[in-house]
Amino acid sequence: AQTVTQSQPEMSVQEAETVTLSCTYDTSENNYYLFWYKQPPSRQMILVIRQEAYKQQNATENRFSVNFQKAAKSFSLKISDSQLGDTAMYFCAFTTNTGNQFYFGTGTSLTVIP
Amino acid sequence: DTAVSQTPKYLVTQMGNDKSIKCEQNLGHDTMYWYKQDSKKFLKIMFSYNNKELIINETVPNRFSPKSPDKAHLNLHINSLELGDSAVYFCASSQDRAGGLNTQYFGPGTRLTVL
Numbered sequence: 001a002q003t004v005t006q007s008q009p010e011m012s013v014q015e016a017e018t019v020t021l022s023c024t025y026d027t028s029e030n031n032y033y034l035f036w037y038k039q040p041p042s043r044q045m046i047l048v049i050r051q052e053a054y055k056q057q058n059a060t061e062n063r064f065s066v067n068f069q070k071a072a073k074s075f076s077l078k079i080s081d082s083q084l085g086d087t088a089m090y091f092c093a094f095t096t097n098t099g100n101q102f103y104f105g106t107g108t109s110l111t112v113i114p
Numbered sequence: 115d116t117a118v119s120q121t122p123k124y125l126v127t128q129m130g131n132d133k134s135i136k137c138e139q140n141l142g143h144d145t146m147y148w149y150k151q152d153s154k155k156f157l158k159i160m161f162s163y164n165n166k167e168l169i170i171n172e173t174v175p176n177r178f179s180p181k182s183p184d185k186a187h188l189n190l191h192i193n194s195l196e197l198g199d200s201a202v203y204f205c206a207s208s209q210d211r212a213g214g215l216n217t218q219y220f221g222p223g224t225r226l227t228v229l
Contacts, residue, residue: 033216037220039155042222043222043225044220045206045220045223047217047218050217089155095216101147101162102147102218104157106155107156107157
């Protein structure tokens with residue numbers, strides 16, 4: 001079974017600080033792809049960052065980076081220099097080459113405090 | 115230009131009514147999806163179509179019926195609405211079936227409230 005677990009329902013961080021959101025997953029597949037999506041209060045789901053499991057190098061997009069630990073099946077998101085606009089729900093997701101769908105975690109609600 | 119659009123954005127209706135939510139994507143993608151997000155923000159896949167063919171049909175009541183007139187459109191029709199149908203419904207699309215770096219692009223969501 002394919003599952004995604006986000007163990008932190010809520011988190012907060014001071015503006016300009018760094019925060020890490022955790023995500024673990026379970027799959028028996030060897031080739032898969034991992035994603036972090038952001039859902040601000042506007043409700044729009046926005047792709048933040050993505051990672052191919054066969055790549056050892058961690059993906060980075062500006063202030064967003066991941067710590068991908070394949071053996072531990074962990075895919076955490078680090079947000080540096082947090083900004084008020086980062087306040088949102090963050091969803092971890094993955095998909096496999098053989099599957100037909102994306103699997104989402106239950107989300108982490110992040111609040112950036114001014 | 116909006117990549118994935120949904121109409122309406124808000125829908126308030128009485129129990130027992132029939133309603134439809136429309137979704138269109140102008141990305142040229144082959145695959146479209148419907149998700150339901152409940153009050154706890156949990157995202158649950160409902161349906162997926164690839165080139166107008168149904169490829170995922172999760173366990174949802176048969177009151178929910180997707181219709182794909184062409185690969186750019188995937189509409190969701192709901193019969194005999196119930197209180198538990200209240201949720202936000204998201205349409206999404208991806209270039210191909212889920213797999214690989216086929217990123218999903220989401221619509222803005224439709225907040226359905228059943229009174």
